[in-house]
Amino acid sequence: MLKKEKIPKVTIQRMAVYLQMLEELEEEGEEVVSSTRLAELCGVNSSQIRKDLAYFGEFGVRGVGYYVRDLIASIKHFLGIQKVWNCAIVGIGNLGRAILRYKDLSKKGYKIVGAFDCDPFKIGERVGDLEIICTRRLKEKAKDLNIKIGIITTPPNRAQRAANHIVEAGIKAIVNFAPTRIQVPDDVIVDYVDFSTHLIYLSFSLSNLGK
Amino acid sequence: MLKKEKIPKVTIQRMAVYLQMLEELEEEGEEVVSSTRLAELCGVNSSQIRKDLAYFGEFGVRGVGYYVRDLIASIKHFLGIQKVWNCAIVGIGNLGRAILRYKDLSKKGYKIVGAFDCDPFKIGERVGDLEIICTRRLKEKAKDLNIKIGIITTPPNRAQRAANHIVEAGIKAIVNFAPTRIQVPDDVIVDYVDFSTHLIYLSFSLSNLGK
DNA sequence: ATTTTTTTGTGAATTTTTTCTCAAATGGAG
DNA sequence: CTCCATTTGAGAAAAAATTCACAAAAAAAT
Numbered sequence: 001m002l003k004k005e006k007i008p009k010v011t012i013q014r015m016a017v018y019l020q021m022l023e024e025l026e027e028e029g030e031e032v033v034s035s036t037r038l039a040e041l042c043g044v045n046s047s048q049i050r051k052d053l054a055y056f057g058e059f060g061v062r063g064v065g066y067y068v069r070d071l072i073a074s075i076k077h078f079l080g081i082q083k084v085w086n087c088a089i090v091g092i093g094n095l096g097r098a099i100l101r102y103k104d105l106s107k108k109g110y111k112i113v114g115a116f117d118c119d120p121f122k123i124g125e126r127v128g129d130l131e132i133i134c135t136r137r138l139k140e141k142a143k144d145l146n147i148k149i150g151i152i153t154t155p156p157n158r159a160q161r162a163a164n165h166i167v168e169a170g171i172k173a174i175v176n177f178a179p180t181r182i183q184v185p186d187d188v189i190v191d192y193v194d195f196s197t198h199l200i201y202l203s204f205s206l207s208n209l210g211k
Numbered sequence: 212m213l214k215k216e217k218i219p220k221v222t223i224q225r226m227a228v229y230l231q232m233l234e235e236l237e238e239e240g241e242e243v244v245s246s247t248r249l250a251e252l253c254g255v256n257s258s259q260i261r262k263d264l265a266y267f268g269e270f271g272v273r274g275v276g277y278y279v280r281d282l283i284a285s286i287k288h289f290l291g292i293q294k295v296w297n298c299a300i301v302g303i304g305n306l307g308r309a310i311l312r313y314k315d316l317s318k319k320g321y322k323i324v325g326a327f328d329c330d331p332f333k334i335g336e337r338v339g340d341l342e343i344i345c346t347r348r349l350k351e352k353a354k355d356l357n358i359k360i361g362i363i364t365t366p367p368n369r370a371q372r373a374a375n376h377i378v379e380a381g382i383k384a385i386v387n388f389a390p391t392r393i394q395v396p397d398d399v400i401v402d403y404v405d406f407s408t409h410l411i412y413l414s415f416s417l418s419n420l421g422k
Numbered sequence: 423a424t425t426t427t428t429t430t431g432t433g434a435a436t437t438t439t440t441t442c443t444c445a446a447a448t449g450g451a452g
Numbered sequence: 453c454t455c456c457a458t459t460t461g462a463g464a465a466a467a468a469a470t471t472c473a474c475a476a477a478a479a480a481a482t
Contacts, residue, residue: 008439012415016408020390034459042392047441050461062460063448079411080418087410098309099406104390108407109414149413172420173413175406179231179315181253189416191409195310195386196319197227198402199298200290202360202384203320204223205400207291209383219469245429258471261431273430274478426481432474440467447460452453 011052012079017042018049019075026068034065081109088114088147088171090162091154092122092132095177099153100127113145114138116165118158135165142169149173156180163190222263226286228253229260233283245276292320299325299358299382301373302365303333303343306388310364311338324356325349327376329369346376353380360384367391374401 021041025033039046053059056078060066076082084106089096092115099105100112115127116135125132133141141147150166152159152174159178166174167184174190176182184190232252236244250257264270267289271277287293295317300307303326310316311323326338327346336343344352352358361377363370363385370389377385378395385401387393395401 009412010439012412013408016405016411017392019411020405021392024391036459045441046459047443047461048439050459051440054461058461060460061448062446063450063458065459080414081411085410085414085417094309094312098305101305102406105407105410108410110407110410148417149410173417175409175413180235181228181232189413191412193404193406193409194227194231195313195404196316196321197224198386198404199296199316199319199321199360200227200230200292201220201223201402202386202400203291203296206296206359206384221469247429256471257429258431258473259469261429262470265431269431271430272478273476274428274480276429424482426479428477428479430475430477432476433472434474435470435472437470438468440465442465443463445461445463448458449456450458451456 005055007055011055014042014044014048014052015075015079018052019072019079022068022072022075026072030068032065033068033071035060038066076109083109085110085149086113086145086147087111087149087151088116088138088142088145088166089151089153090116090135090138090166091152091158091178092117092125092127093153093155096151096153097127099151100130110149112151114141114147116141118161135162138165139169142171147171149175152176152178152182154178216266218266222266223290225253225255225259225263226290229263230283230286230290233279233286237279237283241279243276244279244282246271249277294320296321296360297324297356297358298322298360298362299327299349299353299356299377300362300364301327301346301349301377302363302369302389303328303336303338304364304366307362307364308338310362311341321360323362325352325358327352329372346373349376350380353382358382360386363387363389363393365389 035046035049039049059071059074087110089099089112115130115132116138117132118135122132123134150171152162154162156178159180160182163182163184167188172188175193176190177193179194179196246257246260250260270282270285298321300310300323326341326343327349328343329346333343334345361382363373365373367389370391371393374393374395378399383399386404387401388404390405390407
């Protein structure tokens with residue numbers, strides 16, 4: 001039963017995990033999978049999977065399970081990743097370059113179509129098949145290149161300025177890799193990717209083993 | 212009042228955000244901050260902050276707020292990041308190199324003391340002040356170098372093998388950047404950092420604006 | 423010295439998320 | 453064709469997380 005409740009962020013995140021695992025299963029030639037088996041592989045509870053899927057519709061067959069290929073297609077469809085999303089990177093340091101060279105992104109439907117930096121020494125340099133462009137030209141380029149997602153990989157003290165350029169360009173979604181919070185209007189979605197947050201979680205857990 | 216309940220993972224993650232923001236405030240010369248102000252800056256509810264802190268003790272002064280410098284010290288103490296954590300990177304591709312060159316890590320108490328890869332052409336190569344070592348030697352090196360955290364930055368099909376080496380070396384905490392799940396014993400903590408999960412969340416949100 | 427204002431810490435209420443349970447559907451075996 | 457073993461979908465129950473609301477404490481104002 002499809003509901004129009006709002007879907008929790010954690011559900012979407014788990015969806016991405018299920019999708020990843022389903023694609024591995026498909027590669028291994030599996031045609032059908034039960035929620036129990038998928039749950040084991042993903043390290044979650046099986047009714048969690050069924051509940052998550054129920055937000056979007058009914059995809060399984062009772063007594064059988066889920067057809068892997070079909071479920072992949074359905075998930076991609078309702079997550080909005082059957083199409084290609086054009087992205088811009090702002091801040092071409094080590095991390096920015098690593099992302100630019102990361103081939104899997106295009107396989108997954110994300111294409112980096114613009115590389116921006118405000119350092120005059122970098123502007124004009126080629127990285128892969130892109131030329132680094134001045135961040136001030138982001139607004140003008142965003143339209144031409146149909147950019148929908150901005151990726152911030154600047155140092156923390158430049159992140160807010162990068163965010164401002166992205167917002168001004170009319171882009172409504174940002175992934176921020178800079179280890180700092182940014183302020184944006186309510187209609188812009190920001191997602192934070194912070195390596196040190198993950199390390200902190202681990203060191204806390206290690207410090208508290210057995211407590 | 213300090214309780215010995217188990218502390219939710221989300222609390223630890225928010226703690227890392229509060230810490231980040233507190234350090235920015237300290238740099239700006241702020242001496243005191245209220246939960247309301249900190250909450251605004253971090254984009255959360257103010258009683259959320261007070262509840263989170265209550266897991267660890269009482270740090271504020273009624274009618275005043277929190278002393279920024281003291282609170283930073285307390286948080287670092289109970290998160291276990293007053294000391295330095297030695298880490299190993301397994302998989303020296305673009306991402307691995309970007310992390311190796313990422314200076315802020317050591318400022319935050321994480322030191323990368325070993326760079327491992329199984330590609331014979333890479334072994335012996337220098338990256339920064341480390342030499343790339345064969346992954347099979349991880350076990351032997353882990354003791355010498357007192358490695359506590361393993362960072363996987365291999366391609367997905369190598370991630371499980373990397374995880375096996377890390378587990379065999381007696382390391383109990385893993386950050387996995389490879390876009391795949393890994394299987395480890397129950398006493399090993401794994402945290403996943405997956406860029407495409409974040410992009411998927413954004414494309415889903417963009418596809419459903421206003422719905 | 424007393425009142426007012428501010429702000430923490432925490433129990434209670436609320437909301438959200440997860441897990442449990444089981445009827446209903448499906449395919450295969452006898 | 454009927455029975456048995458599976459497995460989904462979804463309501464109910466349980467658990468967890470968040471927010472509310474306010475007494476208690478501290479500082480500032482009168």
